[in-house]
Amino acid sequence: MHKKILVVDDDEMVRIALEELLLSKGYRPRVVPGGQEALDELRKEEFDLVILDIIMPGMDGYEVCRRIRSEQKWSQLPVVMLTALSSQKEREKGEQAGGDMFLPKPISPQKLLSLIEAAMG
Amino acid sequence: MFPFIRNRKIRTKLVFAFLVLLLPLGATTLLAVHIFSAEMKRDAEETLVSTVNLLYRLCSEAHRIAEHAEPAVKESLQNSVADTLRSMRIGKTGYAYAMNPQGMLVVHPAQEGKNVYHQVDSDGVAFIQEICRSAVRLDEGEMGDIRYPWMNPELGDDHPRMKLLKYRYFPPWDWIIAAGSYESEIFLVSRRIRHLVILILAATLILLLVQTFFLGQALTRPIHALSTVTTRMAEGDLRHLVPTRRRDEIGDLARSFNRMAIKLKSYTEGLERTIQERTSELSESERKYRTFVESSLDGIVTTDEKGYVTFVNHGMELLLNEERQSVVGKHIATFYERGIEEAREIMAELRNKGKFYNREVWLINRERRVPILTSASLLYDEEGKMVGTLGAFKDITQRKTLQLKLRQTEAQLIQTAKMRALGELVAGVAHSINNPLMASNTLLHVIQENLKNQDVPALHEKRLTILMECNRRIEGIVKHLKDFSRQSEGQFAATDINKTIENALLISGQHLLNRNIRIQKSLASDLPPVWGDTNQIEEVIMELMANARDAMEEESQEKTLTVSTSLHARDGKADVLVEIEDTGKGIPPEIRSKIFDPFFSTKDKGKGTGLGLSICYGIVEEHRGRMEVDSEPGVRTVFRVFLPAMDPADSVKRAGAAAD
Numbered sequence: 001m002h003k004k005i006l007v008v009d010d011d012e013m014v015r016i017a018l019e020e021l022l023l024s025k026g027y028r029p030r031v032v033p034g035g036q037e038a039l040d041e042l043r044k045e046e047f048d049l050v051i052l053d054i055i056m057p058g059m060d061g062y063e064v065c066r067r068i069r070s071e072q073k074w075s076q077l078p079v080v081m082l083t084a085l086s087s088q089k090e091r092e093k094g095e096q097a098g099g100d101m102f103l104p105k106p107i108s109p110q111k112l113l114s115l116i117e118a119a120m121g
Numbered sequence: 122m123f124p125f126i127r128n129r130k131i132r133t134k135l136v137f138a139f140l141v142l143l144l145p146l147g148a149t150t151l152l153a154v155h156i157f158s159a160e161m162k163r164d165a166e167e168t169l170v171s172t173v174n175l176l177y178r179l180c181s182e183a184h185r186i187a188e189h190a191e192p193a194v195k196e197s198l199q200n201s202v203a204d205t206l207r208s209m210r211i212g213k214t215g216y217a218y219a220m221n222p223q224g225m226l227v228v229h230p231a232q233e234g235k236n237v238y239h240q241v242d243s244d245g246v247a248f249i250q251e252i253c254r255s256a257v258r259l260d261e262g263e264m265g266d267i268r269y270p271w272m273n274p275e276l277g278d279d280h281p282r283m284k285l286l287k288y289r290y291f292p293p294w295d296w297i298i299a300a301g302s303y304e305s306e307i308f309l310v311s312r313r314i315r316h317l318v319i320l321i322l323a324a325t326l327i328l329l330l331v332q333t334f335f336l337g338q339a340l341t342r343p344i345h346a347l348s349t350v351t352t353r354m355a356e357g358d359l360r361h362l363v364p365t366r367r368r369d370e371i372g373d374l375a376r377s378f379n380r381m382a383i384k385l386k387s388y389t390e391g392l393e394r395t396i397q398e399r400t401s402e403l404s405e406s407e408r409k410y411r412t413f414v415e416s417s418l419d420g421i422v423t424t425d426e427k428g429y430v431t432f433v434n435h436g437m438e439l440l441l442n443e444e445r446q447s448v449v450g451k452h453i454a455t456f457y458e459r460g461i462e463e464a465r466e467i468m469a470e471l472r473n474k475g476k477f478y479n480r481e482v483w484l485i486n487r488e489r490r491v492p493i494l495t496s497a498s499l500l501y502d503e504e505g506k507m508v509g510t511l512g513a514f515k516d517i518t519q520r521k522t523l524q525l526k527l528r529q530t531e532a533q534l535i536q537t538a539k540m541r542a543l544g545e546l547v548a549g550v551a552h553s554i555n556n557p558l559m560a561s562n563t564l565l566h567v568i569q570e571n572l573k574n575q576d577v578p579a580l581h582e583k584r585l586t587i588l589m590e591c592n593r594r595i596e597g598i599v600k601h602l603k604d605f606s607r608q609s610e611g612q613f614a615a616t617d618i619n620k621t622i623e624n625a626l627l628i629s630g631q632h633l634l635n636r637n638i639r640i641q642k643s644l645a646s647d648l649p650p651v652w653g654d655t656n657q658i659e660e661v662i663m664e665l666m667a668n669a670r671d672a673m674e675e676e677s678q679e680k681t682l683t684v685s686t687s688l689h690a691r692d693g694k695a696d697v698l699v700e701i702e703d704t705g706k707g708i709p710p711e712i713r714s715k716i717f718d719p720f721f722s723t724k725d726k727g728k729g730t731g732l733g734l735s736i737c738y739g740i741v742e743e744h745r746g747r748m749e750v751d752s753e754p755g756v757r758t759v760f761r762v763f764l765p766a767m768d769p770a771d772s773v774k775r776a777g778a779a780a781d
Contacts, residue, residue, distance in 0.1 A: 009556075011556040011557075011560070013556060013557055013560035013561075014556050014559055014560045014563075016560065016564075017559065017560035017561070017562075017563035017564045017567075018560075018563060020563070020564060020567045021563045021564075021566065021567050024567045024570055024571065055552070084551065084552045084555040084603075087612075088612070088656075105555045105556070105559050106555055106558045106559040106562060106596055106599075107559065108562065108566075109562060109563045109566035109567075110566070112563075
């Protein structure tokens with residue numbers, strides 16, 4: 001608990017919902033609307049997990065993931081990708097970008113919670 | 122009359138001409154003769170008259186002289202006169218004599234001294250009396266005459282002849298001085314002359330006729346020869362020329378004809394040569410066209426104006442699968458599938474426009490029907506009258522087949538494009554729903570968790586539950602929509618069916634076991650792969666298994682799900698058959714046909730979207746397979762999915778294609 005989780009999603013409702021969920025489970029969430037803001041936050045603070053939406057205007061999730069992974073200090077940072085796209089191709093792209101998990105949207109809150117817990121080890 | 126002459130031959134014409142000339146001539150001659158004989162007659166009379174006058178003067182002179190002379194002198198003078206009188210001859214038998222009024226022949230060459238007072242002529246008329254009586258009544262210089270018939274046997278007369286007598290009375294001597302002769306004698310000469318003239322005339326006539334005849338011959342012979350030769354020329358024989366050496370007009374004509382004949386001959390020869398050339402050209406051309414027509418693969422047909430076939434080429438024989446003989450003479454409508462209707466329409470169009478191109482018709486080839494493209498036009502004779510039609514027929518079976526395939530492909534492409542567009546739309550919709558859906562779900566969860574720690578009236582809990590259920594339904598629909606949209610994006614590869622089934626069982630196996638459903642597997646070994654999208658096939662199997670599970674939900678007795686795979690042969694091709702059987706409540710026959718319809722569901726409103734089976738059906742179709750259902754209500758239901766097996770060559774090809 002008290003783990004810091006960065007949530008990156010362009011949809012406001014999703015951000016609010018996830019923030020509430022994480023808060024209710026005792027995590028310390030930070031929500032940002034896009035890739036650039038995410039990188040800025042990462043530089044400002046240390047996080048235990050990144051929940052990354054794929055489809056976003058500007059930088060998409062893959063790009064953000066690659067950028068994260070390009071930094072040495074974030075190479076071990078768990079990145080969970082959330083997306084409506086779930087084809088094999090997308091999964092591969094996610095893996096190539098450096099993502100640890102590839103979760104579908106929508107996903108049940110329970111499943112999400114158990115999986116991010118697993119991701120953080 | 123003139124046309125009568127005009128149409129006679131030249132000879133006749135000449136004859137007529139000469140006759141016409143002859144007529145005035147003859148008339149003139151006869152007239153001359155007549156006048157001549159009249160003159161002669163008058164002359165003869167005059168002779169008698171002058172003889173009598175001469176004798177009278179003689180007597181007068183003698184008397185004058187004798188008046189003053191002695192009686193001996195007077196006697197002598199009288200005798201002289203009498204001698205002269207006696208010896209007077211007129212013509213052959215004419216003579217003179219003197220007679221006194223008593224009828225006594227005073228001076229007479231033959232019967233001097235005789236009294237002939239009572240002499241009668243051949244008619245019995247006492248002509249001497251008459252002479253005597255009238256003579257004394259004569260005036261001084263008046264002449265008397267008398268004509269009387271007299272027969273003189275001594276002269277060889279066998280009939281009385283007219284005699285003419287002229288007389289004067291010399292009173293001093295009481296002499297009636299007469300001179301007379303036979304009229305016929307007088308006339309004899311003129312008659313002889315007349316006869317001579319007539320003879321000459323007749324001879325001339327005959328001569329002329331003969332001459333005319335020969336002249337005619339002479340004229341007409343060359344003309345006839347000309348005519349014969351020209352007749353032969355007219356019949357085409359130009360070799361003979363008119364033989365002539367004459368220099369006259371006929372000769373000129375003959376020579377002209379000859380020149381003309383020569384010209385004609387060379388002309389005709391030239392013409393014949395040209396005709397021959399053209400004919401051979403024409404027959405060569407005809408041969409070419411015939412070859413062309415016969416070797417044409419298209420059917421060529423001519424008909425008469427009523428539509429009866431007059432000619433078909435080999436191509437048409439092939440099209441109709443009939444011999445020439447059994448086609449020519451029949452009506453063209455016999456060979457149209459639509460029969461006389463078609464023929465009438467075509468004829469109407471031809472009459473209207475004269476010709477048409479590329480009309481589609483169906484012909485009857487024995488038992489089959491053949492699609493044909495036909496063009497036709499009307500045929501006319503030299504006078505512009507319509508005498509028939511000419512048509513070309515082209516077999517477009519291939520084209521039609523291709524057209525059909527094209528249309529099918531078009532339809533398929535359109536369908537695919539539609540599906541793709543729809544898929545994109547649906548994907549878009551689904552995608553847009555996802556975020557709010559997730560947010561909603563998540564927050565509900567949070568609220569629920571919060572409420573767990575508080576005392577909340579059951580009503581709130583119930584409401585929350587319902588809300589979550591709503592979200593689940595929305596989620597389910599969205600998922601189905603995504604599945605639906607994903608159909609058009611299948612990623613095909615060689616798929617092992619058995620492995621896919623195993624996967625599916627892995628995922629849903631637990632669920633099934635939880636419901637006390639026994640799973641029976643019967644997977645054939647050595648199944649060939651199927652060209653398909655693993656995910657999609659897996660989805661189908663999962664959907665079918667889910668349906669089976671739901672069907673057996675109310676079952677109290679044993680629930681068994683049987684999954685089997687096998688190789689199924691069909692028309693020489695092999696399918697992989699997947700059968701999913703359950704022991705559930707089954708499907709009544711009346712809804713069995715609707716089972717695969719989209720949005721058709723037997724479940725209550727809350728459960729299922731009705732899309733499941735239709736999506737499965739779509740996926741199976743995409744895989745070129747087919748899906749069947751068989752059911753015994755209350756006993757069992759089996760779904761069969763046939764997927765075409767790949768043949769080994771295919772798999773190599775496709776593997777290669779997939780790698781690209």
